[in-house]
Amino acid sequence: MRGWEWARPVRPVRREVLSAVPELEEGRPPLLFVPGFGHGAWAYAENWLGHVAARGFSGYAVSLRGHGGSDPAPEATLRAYAHDVVQVAASLPRQAVLVGHGAGALVTAHAMARYPARAAVLVAPVLGGWATFGTALRRNPLGTLPAVFGAGLRLNRRQLFSGELPDAEARRYTARLGRASRRAQWQLVTGADPEPAVGDPPVLVVGSPDDRVVPASALTRAAQRYGSAPLLFPGMGHDMMLDARWREPIDAILDWLVKDPTRDGRD
Amino acid sequence: MPTSTEPGRPDPEPTTLAHGHDGRPVSDRGDTVCVIGAGASGLTAVKNLVEHGFGVDCYERETGVGGAWNWRHDRSPVYASTHLISSRPFTQFPDFPMPDHWPDYPHHSQLLSYFERYADHFDLRRHIWFGTEVVRVEPVADDRWDVTTRSTGGYGPERTSRYAAVVIANGHNWSPKLPRYEGLEQFRGEVMHASSYKDAAQLRGKRVLVVGAGNTGCDIAVEAAQQASRCWHSTRRGYWYAPKYVFGRPADQVNDLLLALRVPLRVRQWLYHRTLRLTVGDLTRFGLPKPDHRVYETHPIANSLLVYHVGHGGIAPVPDIARFHPHGVELTDGREIDPELVVFATGYLPRFEFLDGKILGDDEGVGRPRLWLNAFVPDHPTLAVTGLLQPDSGLFPLAHWQAVLFARLLRLRVSRPDRATAFAARVRAGAGERYAARVKDSTRHWFEVGHADYLRALARALRELESK
Numbered sequence: 001m002r003g004w005e006w007a008r009p010v011r012p013v014r015r016e017v018l019s020a021v022p023e024l025e026e027g028r029p030p031l032l033f034v035p036g037f038g039h040g041a042w043a044y045a046e047n048w049l050g051h052v053a054a055r056g057f058s059g060y061a062v063s064l065r066g067h068g069g070s071d072p073a074p075e076a077t078l079r080a081y082a083h084d085v086v087q088v089a090a091s092l093p094r095q096a097v098l099v100g101h102g103a104g105a106l107v108t109a110h111a112m113a114r115y116p117a118r119a120a121v122l123v124a125p126v127l128g129g130w131a132t133f134g135t136a137l138r139r140n141p142l143g144t145l146p147a148v149f150g151a152g153l154r155l156n157r158r159q160l161f162s163g164e165l166p167d168a169e170a171r172r173y174t175a176r177l178g179r180a181s182r183r184a185q186w187q188l189v190t191g192a193d194p195e196p197a198v199g200d201p202p203v204l205v206v207g208s209p210d211d212r213v214v215p216a217s218a219l220t221r222a223a224q225r226y227g228s229a230p231l232l233f234p235g236m237g238h239d240m241m242l243d244a245r246w247r248e249p250i251d252a253i254l255d256w257l258v259k260d261p262t263r264d265g266r267d
Numbered sequence: 268m269p270t271s272t273e274p275g276r277p278d279p280e281p282t283t284l285a286h287g288h289d290g291r292p293v294s295d296r297g298d299t300v301c302v303i304g305a306g307a308s309g310l311t312a313v314k315n316l317v318e319h320g321f322g323v324d325c326y327e328r329e330t331g332v333g334g335a336w337n338w339r340h341d342r343s344p345v346y347a348s349t350h351l352i353s354s355r356p357f358t359q360f361p362d363f364p365m366p367d368h369w370p371d372y373p374h375h376s377q378l379l380s381y382f383e384r385y386a387d388h389f390d391l392r393r394h395i396w397f398g399t400e401v402v403r404v405e406p407v408a409d410d411r412w413d414v415t416t417r418s419t420g421g422y423g424p425e426r427t428s429r430y431a432a433v434v435i436a437n438g439h440n441w442s443p444k445l446p447r448y449e450g451l452e453q454f455r456g457e458v459m460h461a462s463s464y465k466d467a468a469q470l471r472g473k474r475v476l477v478v479g480a481g482n483t484g485c486d487i488a489v490e491a492a493q494q495a496s497r498c499w500h501s502t503r504r505g506y507w508y509a510p511k512y513v514f515g516r517p518a519d520q521v522n523d524l525l526l527a528l529r530v531p532l533r534v535r536q537w538l539y540h541r542t543l544r545l546t547v548g549d550l551t552r553f554g555l556p557k558p559d560h561r562v563y564e565t566h567p568i569a570n571s572l573l574v575y576h577v578g579h580g581g582i583a584p585v586p587d588i589a590r591f592h593p594h595g596v597e598l599t600d601g602r603e604i605d606p607e608l609v610v611f612a613t614g615y616l617p618r619f620e621f622l623d624g625k626i627l628g629d630d631e632g633v634g635r636p637r638l639w640l641n642a643f644v645p646d647h648p649t650l651a652v653t654g655l656l657q658p659d660s661g662l663f664p665l666a667h668w669q670a671v672l673f674a675r676l677l678r679l680r681v682s683r684p685d686r687a688t689a690f691a692a693r694v695r696a697g698a699g700e701r702y703a704a705r706v707k708d709s710t711r712h713w714f715e716v717g718h719a720d721y722l723r724a725l726a727r728a729l730r731e732l733e734s735k
């Protein structure tokens with residue numbers, strides 16, 4: 001019974017979806033990338049989408065409502081964000097692999113309860129709750145405190161990127177950051193845990209021990225929730241798809257998919 | 268679009284050869300599950316069984332998916348103007364939403380494209396044998412089933428395969444139910460069942476009598492009001508004609524908001540009556556009979572236009588038919604009318620002609636099986652019927668959860684046989700249970716369910732199955 005959801009469907013919006021499709025369709029599952037708060041589909045279009053297509057997968061990236069090129073939605077909730085992900089996933093030609101980054105991983109986890117993903121990858125996941133709030137306050141009090149009162153959550157350059165990324169590029173990326181709606185930001189801390197995923201998809205957690213947004217302990221906890229250990233890439237910032245060594249994590253993710261984790265003899 | 272004739276398609280090779288009771292070879296399909304029909308319920312059964320790790324062979328007599336919703340199929344009841352009567356959130360599969368820019372009540376062609384995308388998205392077509400109909404389904408030892416198939420139309424040899432389980436999803440809106448009337452054979456005008464009504468052009472310029480106040484009957488009456496030269500609409504009793512929108516929202520969404528707020532049935536009925544009274548008012552002033560029941564007690568009719576056209580004189584409501592004369596129709600109130608065309612929108616009956624009626628507990632063969640949750644068969648734990656429901660909302664989410672429950676049950680039969688045995692006892696005890704508030708009894712209404720009551724019962728069964 002989902003009476004509440006049925007009675008109050010999410011309002012439709014125009015969504016931006018960027019894609020890169022390989023020249024030759026090889027029957028591999030499509031990947032749908034979900035950006036974190038403040039980021040749009042552009043964050044994946046910089047590096048990852050092209051790389052994914054070059055390796056024979058079709059890659060799609062969605063901008064959650066209110067982000068990137070999608071329609072503005074100042075009062076959006078986490079549910080509306082998850083709705084955006086499910087809508088795009090269901091519009092793809094084949095069953096998709098969901099890849100969520102940052103708070104987008106929480107959105108992905110919510111979406112997995114409404115769409116049977118073939119597999120899911122959580123990159124530097126921010127799964128919410130009070131622990132997330134504590135870490136954010138400790139590490140970035142100036143960016144976090146105003147968010148409590150409804151302002152946009154601000155992350156600084158040192159949190160998002162490693163020192164290896166040229167300064168000019170880092171500045172260009174941070175200038176493009178937007179913000180999530182305040183309701184979604186509050187729900188990140190106070191919202192309910194995601195419902196169990198449907199279709200029992202395999203889940204991979206990827207992160208960096210030097211991430212200054214998500215501590216290593218949070219990565220381990222996230223991976224434990226899905227019965228695995230996190231895959232770690234030391235020396236990288238939170239925005240793994242934009243950082244200087246963006247190639248390593250995406251290659252590892254694709255290798256994991258090529259192994260076809262769905263046939264791992266799971267029950 | 269891959270079809271069964273495509274080369275390179277894996278042939279179900281017999282793994283071991285057994286012999287059926289009549290001596291013909293039977294190919295053993297091991298743990299594979301057989302699904303009969305690739306309509307909405309069949310597709311979701313295939314998808315969920317595959318998701319739970321089962322091999323699936325699905326047999327579909329037509330050459331495409333979508334069953335009743337595929338207007339190309341000769342058994343399809345849809346007509347050119349068919350639209351959904353439950354709004355989108357209630358009609359989509361719970362894990363594969365329809366595009367949110369679609370209208371609240373999509374057209375049947377959109378629904379077909381939705382099913383085709385569902386089949387492609389989850390790569391279901393490789394499990395489906397198109398153009399193949401099921402002739403016989405017989406139980407054999409160890410709760411397994413022999414399924415005999417042949418090409419649709421009876422060409423080619425029959426072949427029999429042995430399956431671990433069978434899901435019957437052959438639909439219930441294809442076998443027309445025609446009432447008997449005195450003198451119908453002598454009637455000189457045209458008579459058709461709504462199943463052969465396809466397009467409003469069939470009504471143009473004629474004097475039309477529409478019989479039946481189901482959703483189809485009302486739709487046809489509305490089209491006749493616009494196209495035909497005269498339209499009579501004959502109903503046996505009064506009904507509540509629910510508008511598709513109330514308070515600026517699809518009516519079923521308002522209803523579920525009340526359900527979610529746990530407003531009791533009596534209060535909801537009172538509110539409903541109140542709303543109708545305030546909007547369309549008293550229908551008896553148009554000559555429509557007063558409803559002999561409260562709302563939520565029969566299958567709801569969602570049609571905003573019927574009352575509108577009655578109010579514009581386009582539709583003349585008349586009572587039941589007494590008898591037919593060669594050039595006219597006599598009504599129960601003694602009046603006589605002279606239609607050229609009579610459309611019977613009198614519904615359909617479920618039929619399982621490939622199965623011995625006793626298996627489903629339908630001893631008299633009247634198409635009224637005795638099941639638990641309208642899906643599970645006492646004493647046959649590996650047989651399920653899906654989609655045999657007449658819900659007061661969309662059917663497809665209910666069929667989805669039926670399929671999930673059956674798939675989990677089949678899995679537990681291997682891993683936890685004790686739990687499956689407990690479930691079988693539950694099926695025996697609960698067979699024939701109903702899931703609606705005091706519904707009027709008729710051949711149409713016996714499988715009527717309230718979607719809220721029914722889903723709660725399904726959820727309970729799922730929890731019991733998974734608990735501990």
